[in-house]
């Protein structure tokens with residue numbers, strides 16, 4: 536469904552992505568793990584053209600989207616729940632969800648909002664509450680629900696577990712599992728390698744802007760190098 540082919544990205548003289556190749560197949564959960572500063576967010580943001588890649592291709596459903604606008608990409612079935620959540624703090628839950636429909640218009644807004652409230656009952660309880668007053672976990676749920684409001688074909692998630700208590704992280708990953716079981720394709724960028732690899736069909740390990748290892752989630756979970764570097768050697 537989406538494929539990176541030999542992608543390079545530079546920030547001035549610094550090369551943040553080095554000949555990165557990876558693929559995400561339809562209906563699967565793929566994950567990219569790696570330490571702070573490895574280049575994971577850069578890779579996700581490059582899908583929306585910020586930063587632009589300097590060489591290589593990003594193929595999405597047969598088309599090279601690497602030179603397209605963010606609007607084009609968002610209106611062709613790609614939605615991102617960004618790192619740090621970036622919901623609209625002064626808006627209510629409902630208003631935030633409606634913002635998610637921008638790439639596709641309001642035609643299905645009511646129906647889709649009901650679907651989100653079924654998937655995230657917590658958001659239903661708080662539908663009129665201002666987003667800034669919600670807990671970190673609730674804000675994360677809102678960010679994911681908002682991304683789903685654009686009816687994406689491929690859902691991109693940047694570190695949904697960041698800054699959340701372990702019990703909330705568990706809930707978020709359970710929700711991602713539920714979303715995936717509806718047939719949604721998910722590409723998950725995570726530092727929480729343990730949760731991410733357990734969930735994922737396919738995983739990639741990024742080190743200093745390069746893909747160092749690839750395999751099924753299970754293969755990487757038991758790989759000694761991955762265990763030492765990302766799973767605390769347990």
Ligand code: ATP
Nearest residue numbers: 546549551569570571572573574575576577578726
């Ligand atoms: P984190 O989990 O901390 O967000 P990451 O794996 O997502 O890390 P990136 O944010 O993609 O990593 O950063 C990759 C490298 O590119 C880092 O060395 C970072 O300092 C550098 N970098 C990121 N954004 C910029 C920028 N706008 N200008 C210059 N360098 C940048």
